[in-house]
Amino acid sequence: MNIEVLTVESTRTAIREKQFTAGRLVEDFYNKIKAEDPAIHAYLTLCEDRAMQRARRIDDLAGKGDPLPPLAGVPVAIKDVMVTKGLRSTAGSKILENFVPPYDCTAVGRLETAGAIVLGKTNCDEFAMGSSNENSAYGAVRNPRDHSRVPGGSSGGSAAAVAAGTAIAALGSDTGGSIRQPAAFCGVVGLMPTYGRVSRYGLIAFASSLDHIGPLTKTVKDAAIVLRYIAGRDPRDSTSADVPVPDYEQEIEKPVKGLRLGVPKEYFGEGLDAEVRAAVETAIQQLAEDGCEIVPVSLPHTPYAIPTYYVIATAEASSNLARYDGVRYGYRSPRAKTLSEMYRKSRDEGFGAEVKRRIMLGTYALSSGYYDAYYLKAQKVRTLLARDFEQAFSQVDAIVTPTTPTAAFKLGEKADDPLAMYLADIYTVVADLVGIPGISVPCGQTKSGLPIGLQILGKHFDEGTILRLGHAVEHGRALAS
Amino acid sequence: MADLANLELTAEERARFVKDLNSILEYIGRLNELKTDDVPPMTQVLSSYGAGSEAAGDKFAYSQRDDTLRPCLPHEEALKNAPDSDGSFFKVPKVIEK
Numbered sequence: 263m264n265i266e267v268l269t270v271e272s273t274r275t276a277i278r279e280k281q282f283t284a285g286r287l288v289e290d291f292y293n294k295i296k297a298e299d300p301a302i303h304a305y306l307t308l309c310e311d312r313a314m315q316r317a318r319r320i321d322d323l324a325g326k327g328d329p330l331p332p333l334a335g336v337p338v339a340i341k342d343v344m345v346t347k348g349l350r351s352t353a354g355s356k357i358l359e360n361f362v363p364p365y366d367c368t369a370v371g372r373l374e375t376a377g378a379i380v381l382g383k384t385n386c387d388e389f390a391m392g393s394s395n396e397n398s399a400y401g402a403v404r405n406p407r408d409h410s411r412v413p414g415g416s417s418g419g420s421a422a423a424v425a426a427g428t429a430i431a432a433l434g435s436d437t438g439g440s441i442r443q444p445a446a447f448c449g450v451v452g453l454m455p456t457y458g459r460v461s462r463y464g465l466i467a468f469a470s471s472l473d474h475i476g477p478l479t480k481t482v483k484d485a486a487i488v489l490r491y492i493a494g495r496d497p498r499d500s501t502s503a504d505v506p507v508p509d510y511e512q513e514i515e516k517p518v519k520g521l522r523l524g525v526p527k528e529y530f531g532e533g534l535d536a537e538v539r540a541a542v543e544t545a546i547q548q549l550a551e552d553g554c555e556i557v558p559v560s561l562p563h564t565p566y567a568i569p570t571y572y573v574i575a576t577a578e579a580s581s582n583l584a585r586y587d588g589v590r591y592g593y594r595s596p597r598a599k600t601l602s603e604m605y606r607k608s609r610d611e612g613f614g615a616e617v618k619r620r621i622m623l624g625t626y627a628l629s630s631g632y633y634d635a636y637y638l639k640a641q642k643v644r645t646l647l648a649r650d651f652e653q654a655f656s657q658v659d660a661i662v663t664p665t666t667p668t669a670a671f672k673l674g675e676k677a678d679d680p681l682a683m684y685l686a687d688i689y690t691v692v693a694d695l696v697g698i699p700g701i702s703v704p705c706g707q708t709k710s711g712l713p714i715g716l717q718i719l720g721k722h723f724d725e726g727t728i729l730r731l732g733h734a735v736e737h738g739r740a741l742a743s
Numbered sequence: 744m745a746d747l748a749n750l751e752l753t754a755e756e757r758a759r760f761v762k763d764l765n766s767i768l769e770y771i772g773r774l775n776e777l778k779t780d781d782v783p784p785m786t787q788v789l790s791s792y793g794a795g796s797e798a799a800g801d802k803f804a805y806s807q808r809d810d811t812l813r814p815c816l817p818h819e820e821a822l823k824n825a826p827d828s829d830g831s832f833f834k835v836p837k838v839i840e841k
Contacts, residue, residue: 364821500808573774580748588826589826598836601836604836606751607751618752618756625744626744626768629744636771641784642784643774643782644784644785645783646777646782648785
């Protein structure tokens with residue numbers, strides 16, 4: 263059995279039709295992980311016992327001829343920022359090195375209830391802060407397409423596992439582009455749903471008004487399938503929306519003809535790599551041939567998105583990360599004699615450089631005397647960014663852009679320049695700031711074989727339309743090749 | 744700032760962060776090019792966006808739950824990840840210093 267070609271869609275059918283057992287499949291995946299993952303480092307923790315137990319339960323049900331849950335036997339990987347009951351969850355940080363959560367993240371629990379099998383937890387930038395996965399306390403992830411390059415971040419392990427075929431699908435989190443950017447760099451599909459579409463309960467908080475959970479998959483249809491099972495109101499997250507969850511699998515089959523597609527000029531300016539531009543323009547051309555109407559739009563406040571993001575995200579992070587104090591869980595420095603020393607030393611020894619940098623920036627932005635100049639100002643600009651999109655979406659059904667300005671960069675290339683690293687998210691951060699859904703779909707590759715991603719942004723709770731468009735892009739590419 | 748954030752930082756880190764933060768703050772200063780006197784700050788991403796539009800409505804409002812007692816994490820479970828505990832409480836170094 264070649265497990266590399268399996269998708270969520272094909273696996274659930276194969277298990278149902280008894281082409282292979284869930285137990286055998288899980289075993290094959292662990293063999294592949296053990297053989298191939300050391301070179302990629304996508305996984306931080308494996309959970310073989312938990313996975314085999316669940317696989318056997320599926321196989322028992324199948325053996326008895328009982329009805330199977332919808333995702334029965336589909337092996338998935340979970341970004342290590344989502345807590346898993348009884349299974350170590352580190353958020354890529356040394357401060358949570360030995361943290362074994364007493365409960366499950368809602369999105370993970372829902373996937374398991376739907377029959378999916380968690381293989382393990384994936385590597386990521388510490389507390390999801392980074393665009394290259396080099397900020398993980400456990401070492402960087404390598405891009406499966408080119409081991410000298412980064413997989414993107416912060417969901418780099420999840421993207422790399424799907425790209426390398428060591429998981430069929432994965433969950434990631436996106437605060438400024440952390441699902442879509444690594445999806446683009448690794449050549450997989452990455453979907454960030456609308457804010458509130460998927461519960462954040464059990465997601466280790468980075469910036470609460472910007473954090474989203476979403477799937478990374480090999481196909482758009484798989485993303486549609488996974489989203490359906492993780493989405494929906496959760497009483498444990500008061501920001502999860504009480505909006506009905508459509509059957510996304512049916513949504514993507516609708517034709518794209520007649521949809522109006524906005525192309526914002528601000529996303530095609532200086533800094534955009536020529537090969538990325540060409541691939542994105544070809545994809546847009548193809549959608550036009552499928553009957554979409556291409557409409558030039560303007561999002562004039564785009565140049566202010568990154569500065570706005572780095573005020574709001576760091577301010578929220580500095581508050582959220584205040585909980586790591588060495589008292590109730592997490593790392594405690596053995597070198598502290600007093601309580602205040604314990605706080606300081608535990609945080610100092612437990613957090614990595616980028617996390618400290620962001621805590622400092624956020625503390626500054628919220629501090630008395632600077633609050634109006636930074637935090638309040640950024641929240642006002644955030645309103646302007648939202649108005650840009652409100653205006654654009656009054657004319658179009660979706661907006662298409664490149665996901666990233668360049669293809670995957672080299673390991674170490676931007677590691678010493680935080681600002682250059684932040685700019686890797688230039689096309690993705692706005693969607694987080696205004697809460698709209700976005701998807702990255704592979705749309706080509708560079709001459710040297712690096713994947714390129716097309717980003718499609720949609721209206722609030724209109725994942726159906728962006729999935730549908732993504733599906734059309736994928737279909738067009740399959741026909742062309 | 745490091746004191747406010749409860750971070751210790753080595754001399755080397757301090758020097759590095761001063762340089763990094765100054766360049767990031769300079770970049771963030773770009774926001775001052777925009778006039779925002781009449782712009783309301785965004786407080787909730789969904790309720791403030793598209794208010795009054797067809798898509799908005801009560802669904803976007805953050806929900807509240809009933810104020811009723813529900814089971815919570817058992818004591819033993821809550822202490823399991825504690826760096827130090829006496830079985831009933833979290834233990835920390837002496838609070839009153841000097």
